[in-house]
Amino acid sequence: MTTKPKSPIWHPFTQHALQEKITKIVRGDGAYLHTADGRRIIDAISSWWVVTHGHCHPHIVSAIQEQAGKLNQIIFAGYTHEPAEELAAQLLKLVPDGLEHVFFSDSGSASEEVALKMAVGYWHNIGKPRRCIVVMQHSYHGDTIGAMSVGARGVFNAPYAPLLFDVTSIPFPVSGREQATLDALESACQNDMPAAFIVEPLILGAGGMLMYPAWVLREMKRICEASDVFFIADEVMTGWGRTGSLFACEQADVIPDIACYSKGLTGGALPLAVTLCRADIFDAHYSTDRTRTFFHSSSYTANPVACAAAKANLDLWHDPETHQRVASVGTMQEEALEVLRADPRFENVRRTGTIAALDLKASDEGYLAELGPKLQASFKQRNLLLRPLGNTIYVMPPYCVTAADLDQIYGSITDAAAALT
């Protein structure tokens, strides 16, 4: 074991006894991070999937500065404010038609908890209680107890397994075996009387950047609809252009009953999340009977500065240039992958929109594969922020990334593969 770190800070998803050194960042601009010791790092994973337009985007920064001097926090029960009102109105214009109410929270995990509570609360309030939740194998929905319960079980949550509630799990729609997924969903919907099915549309992120086609998403929605089971779209990662469209559900013409957005909601500048729902879910809670209140809140619900940042992000999505950048990142990623498809050291070379992923062939696989930390260390040495999921390497850059940046990223990936295999 190494000597204990000097800092009292306990970092997330970090084994301090194995982590060589924690890098100190002093400044971010665009796709780059600047370290305390004067290096420039390319942020190839958008600082854990949140930074969409680049670090410190001037339009978002100035919106934050302006709001911070006006009103920077206010209780959101019984009070409201302009940034939240404007953001909600603008959001409803962008999301699939049919989502009519907006509930604010401050993280992706919280937005999932809210979604589950909305669904179960609906069935309770209409007097037909349902509690079962159907989930997809390999899913990730966050690290709070409820979010872990509906996510994949494994090394991340084994110690807490006794606290997690039971769910019905359907297989991931592996290419060629999609029907098994649809059959399992249909049978769960018919036999278990589920309150909801929760799923990450088109890509399962933390589960290993596992991709599936839009037609499967559409079929899953159809099956849920036929059995009156709420369809919860977890767009926390897939939202805000990642999959090529503003939201992944658009590609399948799916209107979710409940949708969760976070990460890129503020362009990655401040923590904020929303859970959107259909009118009937709100209506089931709308009553002069106080017991039907939606009992959920966090101290910083709809923080005005975070809402102002999100409003500024929405402004950027009204600019055609943002959409052009998303398309061009997709094209550049595809070109880079083209070369690697022929490389025998890699397999499952894949892309959805701006997200590219590939697996380095290895004898041990999975998140704790020895290869993961070695890869990460080698990328760190090359001034690259990449964080493979086991032997799965993925590139999810901010949309301001350049062709030269991507050259450097993919050059380092092939170098690392050469050194480690």
Ligand SMILES: *Cc1c(COP(=O)(O)O)cnc(C)c1O
């Ligand atoms: C990151 C993520 C979450 C959790 O969001 P936090 O803000 O980290 O709590 C939930 N769902 C998906 C799909 C995610 O990628």
